[in-house]
Amino acid sequence: MIGYTIRRILQAIPTLLGVTVISFFLMHIVPGNPVRILLGNRYTPERAALLSKQLGLNKPVWVQYFVWLGNILHGNFGYSYVYNKPVVSLILQALPHTLIIVVVAVMLAHIFAVFLGSVQAYFENSPFDQIVTVINYFFYAMPAFWLGILLIIFFAIDIPLFPSGGITNPTVTHPSFGDFAIHLVLPVVTLMLISVAGWARFMRSSMREALLQDYVRTARMKGAREFRIIFVHALRNSILPLITLLGLSLPGLLAGALFVEEIFNYPGMGLLYWNALNDRDFPILLAVTVFLGIVTVIGNLLADLIYSLVDPRIQYR
Amino acid sequence: MVSISLYMGCLFSQGFFVIVFAVYFPPRQDAKEPIGVCPVSNVLEVENLNVEFNMDGKYYHAVRDVSFYIEPGEVLGLVGESGCGKSVTSLALVRLLTKTARISGSVRYNGRDLLTLSDSQMRQIRGDEISMIFQEPMTSLNPVYKIGSQISETLLLHRNISAREAFAQSVEMLKKVGIPRPDDIMDEYPHQLSGGMRQRIMIAIAMACNPQLLIADEPTTALDVTIQAQILELMKGIGSEFGTSTLLITHDLGVVAEMCNRVAVMYAGEVVEQGKVDDIFYNPQHPYTRGLLNAIPKIDAESKSRLQPIEGNVPSITRMPRACRFAPRCVHVMDRCKVEPPPLFETDDEHVARCWLNEVKEA
């Protein structure tokens, strides 16, 4: 299994390189010159030329790429143009915030999806199944930003239960744990609702198939209760494909977090990325992209490894 | 980090259900209901069992007016070609058919009608007093659980014993069914075992609680010939050791000759002939039974192909002949056979046949 892991990591390197090439050149194609944005109304051609030279933006793009690549191989992700701080420290600052909403949302989404999907499959075509299916499609079709805005309108403005954004109440100097938690509610719910829908549908079909298998009949023959049949015998089997799906949906989730953070003004990786995009802050954009690429690769690898732990038939060598 | 947490979440939610399960659904500990003592009565008495399947809103008969009984310690054979309703009959007895099935008649097990029991009463009987071995050894075990836990599960569901005790008894069961290295096998998964081994495991699971009645649905059909013989030998030994009554379903009359006391021949959802094995073999009364007997391979006993003895096929349940269901394939068919369904005629002591040819003899 260790050999397999190393091989997978080595195989991921060309993919990651490809990701950096594409995002690097895309960034330079997108209209909007960082120098112009940085200088604002102090802009003169002379100042622009000087700043371009300082930032190394005057060289040909492919030269810039290799300079950048050489730097990150030495662990140097450069300085943000706008904040004038090391990119790494900005990312480390934002990362915990993103982690907490993504992790909490994914865990909740997973629990709901597994439970809903299983019960739906067991009571296939019942009114419960049909109603949940309709609700699922509703959230599945809904873009994250739209759902986020609706939630703000309903639960922050019309019924002011939760704050509409930020991580703590800005008027409080020493925020409590409860203050942090209440600011998490709407972003987490948004992210959760958009992921639950797809996973529950997936779980439903996977569970449906599992319940038709011969080993389920064997379990009934033993005299097991229906609850045990669903959640012990069929669940372990039907959850297997969900693990792979989780690995594959990782980039989508992080992209979802990007929108959610923007809407709720939540200072995580997503907001960092949005702001960097508006400012054409190339070092941040590139670093976040590489980071997301690495997370995705690790996510898929972990999904495969966990699959092999849960499914005794799979063995990696 | 993100992904690690993601998968923690994934595992967590499964753990969550297991905990909920453990808290709300502890293993059942209540004792079995006492069964009326009635020493000479039959273990199983099936009377006018009918099974219909709902297909697109209409009900079709898959099993019609099936009646038979099994005496204590007896092996009753149920034979017939593929698709004639053997599995449906056996699954109906223990109420394991899909919800689209409508069952009527009576299935008296030690005097209690299984068809009128509540679901929970039925669960207490399944796996404990009545067990079943299925036609598909390759898929009947759960692929993600160890053999050990799959055998002990039956014990834990029905006996008030500790997991350790159940484990020890499971190892004993594995020894009884002739599994080499039982301690190692307890820790292995189904995919590591051959078909014959898996069927032995299924027998161990079925026999773990020492049931009074074992239903074996073509236990050897999916296995190759040498393994078939071993499994039959094993079933014979275990059956007489435990004093189990057995309903042995097969399409192979050779198996019947070797294993059974009496036999019921099934065709298109009906029992067409029933009697002692010797009577059926040496004095068959129904043209279908004769057809089956003529088709037993005599010279090349190695042939394991399914028997297709008689011209034509078993009709599908949507297109049953109105009167005698065997009429389209019968060489003795008469006009009457196509309009009037034949009843069961008694031809001998404990020997019945569903064919108009027997009416004359009876008169």
Ligand SMILES: Nc1ncnc2c1ncn2[C@@H]1O[C@H](COP(=O)(O)OP(=O)(O)OP(=O)(O)O)[C@@H](O)[C@H]1O
């Ligand atoms: N759930 C179901 N819904 C509708 N029809 C069914 C269902 N299960 C079985 N049947 C039909 O009932 C008939 C009897 O099937 P059954 O499985 O009992 O045959 P069998 O005698 O066990 O054959 P085999 O030797 O192949 O196992 C077949 O025509 C089959 O198509």
Ligand code: SF4
């Ligand atoms: S009743 Fe008629 S058709 Fe049916 S088996 Fe007897 S002779 Fe053949």
Ligand SMILES: [Mg+2]
């Ligand atoms: Mg069958």
